[in-house]
Amino acid sequence: MKKSILCIGAGYVGGPTMAVIASRCPQWNITVADISEARIAAWNSSDLPIYEPGLDEIVQKVRGKNLFFTTDIARGIRENDVIFVSVNTPTKTFGAGAGFAPDLQYWESTARAILEHAGNDKIVVEKSTLPVRTAEAMHRILDNNHKKLHFDVVSNPEFLAEGTAIRDLLDPDRVLIGTMPGPSGNRAGDLIASIYQNWIAPEKIKRTNVWSSELTKLAANALLAQRISSVNSLAALCEETGADIEEVAQAAGMDHRIGKAFLRAGVGFGGSCFRKDILHLVYLAEQCGLPEVATYWRGVVEINDYQQRRFVQRVMNALFHTLAGKRLAIFGFAFKADTGDTRESPAAAIAKMLLEEHAKLAIYDPKAMANARAELASYGDAVEFSNSAAEAARGAHAILILTEWAQFRDFDYAGFYQQMEKPAFLFDGRNLLDHQMLHKIGFTVCPVGRPTLSV
Numbered sequence: 001m002k003k004s005i006l007c008i009g010a011g012y013v014g015g016p017t018m019a020v021i022a023s024r025c026p027q028w029n030i031t032v033a034d035i036s037e038a039r040i041a042a043w044n045s046s047d048l049p050i051y052e053p054g055l056d057e058i059v060q061k062v063r064g065k066n067l068f069f070t071t072d073i074a075r076g077i078r079e080n081d082v083i084f085v086s087v088n089t090p091t092k093t094f095g096a097g098a099g100f101a102p103d104l105q106y107w108e109s110t111a112r113a114i115l116e117h118a119g120n121d122k123i124v125v126e127k128s129t130l131p132v133r134t135a136e137a138m139h140r141i142l143d144n145n146h147k148k149l150h151f152d153v154v155s156n157p158e159f160l161a162e163g164t165a166i167r168d169l170l171d172p173d174r175v176l177i178g179t180m181p182g183p184s185g186n187r188a189g190d191l192i193a194s195i196y197q198n199w200i201a202p203e204k205i206k207r208t209n210v211w212s213s214e215l216t217k218l219a220a221n222a223l224l225a226q227r228i229s230s231v232n233s234l235a236a237l238c239e240e241t242g243a244d245i246e247e248v249a250q251a252a253g254m255d256h257r258i259g260k261a262f263l264r265a266g267v268g269f270g271g272s273c274f275r276k277d278i279l280h281l282v283y284l285a286e287q288c289g290l291p292e293v294a295t296y297w298r299g300v301v302e303i304n305d306y307q308q309r310r311f312v313q314r315v316m317n318a319l320f321h322t323l324a325g326k327r328l329a330i331f332g333f334a335f336k337a338d339t340g341d342t343r344e345s346p347a348a349a350i351a352k353m354l355l356e357e358h359a360k361l362a363i364y365d366p367k368a369m370a371n372a373r374a375e376l377a378s379y380g381d382a383v384e385f386s387n388s389a390a391e392a393a394r395g396a397h398a399i400l401i402l403t404e405w406a407q408f409r410d411f412d413y414a415g416f417y418q419q420m421e422k423p424a425f426l427f428d429g430r431n432l433l434d435h436q437m438l439h440k441i442g443f444t445v446c447p448v449g450r451p452t453l454s455v
Contacts, residue, residue, distance in 0.1 A: 002029045002066070005195075006076040008110055009086035010034035010043055010069065012050055012165070012272070012341065013127055013158045017086070019058045020169040022067035024199040029066050031080060033073040043069040051340045051367050054166035077117040082191070084156075085110055086127040091276050100283035102130065102276075111141045114151075121150045123188045127158055129217050129277055136210070139180065152188035154179055155210045157217035162271060163338030175205045178213025185210075218284075221277040222297060227262040228269045229303035235265035235449025236310060245449025246431065265449040267311050267346040267402060267429040268304040270335030275301055275344050308346055311429055311448070312353045318425055318446055319397060323359040327421070329392040332403025332430075333365040333372040340367035346429075347402035348375050355379050362392035366405055390416065398425035404432050414441050423455055 005021070007014045010032045022030040034040050042049035044063070048056055059067070070076060077083065087110050092103040107128060114124060124138065142151035155178035160168045175196045179189035193205050208216070235245040245265040253260030269275075278301050285294035316323060335345035342348055345368075351361055355376075362384040363372050369385055376383045386392035389408075393399055393416040401408060409432060417424050426443040428435065435445045439453040446452045 002027055003082075004029045004031070004080045005082045005084065006080035007032045007084040007086055007127070008034070008073060008076070008113075009084075009088070009128070010036070010039050010049075011086065011088065012052075012162065013160065014084070014086035015043060015048075015050065016052055016055055016160070016165045017127065017158065017169060018084070019055065019062065019067060020166065021195060022062040022065075023058050024170075025195060026066055028195070029068070030062075031068045031070060031076050033070050033076045035071065035073065037071055040069045040071050051338075052165050053163065053338055058166065073113060074117045077114055077122075078119055080122075081120070082123045082125065083114060084125045084127045086158075089128050089130060089276075091279055097283050100279045100286075102280050102283075104130075104134070107134070107138075108141070111138050115142055115145055118147070118149055118151075123152045123154060123191060125192060126153065126155045126214070129157060129221075129273065129280075130155075130214055134214060136180075150184070152180065152184055153210070154185075154188050154192050155213035156192055157213060159217070159220060162341055163336055170199070172200065172204060175200055176208065176213050176216060177205065178208045178210035180210055218277045218281050221273050222281050222300065224262055225269050225274040225278055225304070226300050228266075228274075229300045229307075231263045231265050232268060232307040232448075233303050236307075238265075238449040239451075242451060243449075244451070248449075265431060266307075266404070267350060267448070268307040270344040270346050270348075271341065272343040275304070305349075308349050309353065311427070312350055312357075314446060315354070315398065315400070315425075315427055316357065318427075318444065318452075323354060323357040325358065325360065326397045327360045327362060327395050328354060329386075329389070329396040329399045330361055330363045331365075331389055331392070331399060331401050331408055332368075332405055333363055333375075334368035334403050337403055337405045338367075340365075340371060342368050342371040342375055345375075345403075348372075350400070350402060350429075351376060351383075355382055358382075360384070362386050362396060364389045364392040365403065366407065368403075390419070394419045395421065396424075397421045398427060400427045400429060401432055402429050404430040408432060409434075413438055413443070417441050417443060 005028055007018045018030045018032050039049050087106045089102045092098050092101045139153045177189050177192050179185035196205055231249055238245040249263040252258055253263050278297050282294045282298050333347045334340055334342055364386045373385055389411050424443050426438055427446045431447050435447055438445045444455050
């Protein structure tokens with residue numbers, strides 16, 4: 001009989017992770033369970049609930065063979081000995097720690113469901129991003145049972161970047177497996193490691209204690225976000241001094257101690273992880289009596305928010321200090337390229353600030369239009385959801401590049417310019433385009449951290 005895995009949670013982490021495991025481990029049967037009937041129906045259809053390059057091809061190859069999707073969580077718990085938990089852990093919006101602490105109600109209800117339906121010993125794997133010592137809390141809940149069952153809790157955090165998740169799963173920088181002390185915890189860690197060893201070199205599989213594993217996930221996202229906020233703070237200085245952030249970042253990144261990754265100036269970071277994980281880290285530091293540490297990490301988020309406000313103010317200043325009634329073409333609404341995810345998207349935050357100034361927005365994104373409609377549903381006729389970039393640019397006073405889709409480089413900007421109000425502005429919030437070419441066409445070009453090219 002095949003070995004079997006259940007993953008509870010069919011979102012951006014659970015679905016792709018289990019698809020890759022199924023494709024690389026034919027000796028395992030993988031079941032992905034979720035309470036959302038619509039989401040499971042989408043996973044079982046030709047129109048998957050998330051867009052990720054390479055995901056559809058993998059799912060098509062293994063679905064119905066050793067990868068299955070279901071809403072029957074109770075049955076999955078009964079029938080599988082290894083259970084990955086990949087449920088949502090959003091930031092609390094109520095009570096103590098609101099705005100900073102993680103909301104663990106879904107995690108705890110999942111732990112209690114495992115306890116209720118389990119009929120034999122289980123290995124429970126934390127895949128969700130969780131605060132330090134959560135594994136210990138889960139272990140206490142599961143071990144406090146009258147069934148005389150034994151549960152091992154393993155931390156195996158994900159390090160996926162949306163848009164490259166499949167590549168990150170197939171060729172990761174590392175796989176982290178944190179275990180509780182003792183022989184039983186070590187055996188559980190060995191089993192989880194053996195799954196990844198089907199396609200990942202042993203030297204990339206790092207074993208730690210469970211608490212180091214939990215904290216590493218928060219630390220990794222915080223350090224990456226810190227680099228983005230750092231380069232954006234320097235971009236503000238560049239705009240005031242005449243320096244060029246591209247030249248500054250490139251020269252600084254040539255130092256091997258610094259490196260060039262995550263040193264591109266833009267409109268800030270987004271997605272479901274960075275802000276949430278930094279705020280969780282802030283809360284953890286405060287709970288540990290480390291206010292200076294909390295203040296330091298809070299500053300990373302504050303710089304990110306400042307960068308978005310500063311970008312909107314730059315648009316305001318350039319467009320003669322008023323946006324009321326002006327049509328602005330928004331190119332890109334996803335928080336990054338190669339995904340349709342708009343959670344914490346800088347584009348969404350910027351769009352709302354522009355709408356507060358009574359601007360009229362025309363939005364185009366290759367993959368995020370459905371989420372954009374949901375995000376801005378309350379703004380009515382002030383927002384147009386365009387079928388093409390050309391449609392969005394027609395009659396616009398300015399184009400705003402807010403997501404770094406590669407295809408945006410190939411658009412007919414000369415054609416757009418002819419259809420726009422004059423003077424025509426282009427605000428490149430991702431420093432994606434050829435600014436000299438745009439300037440020659442006739443645009444006033446406003447990059448991030450570089451001098452404006454005025455007409």
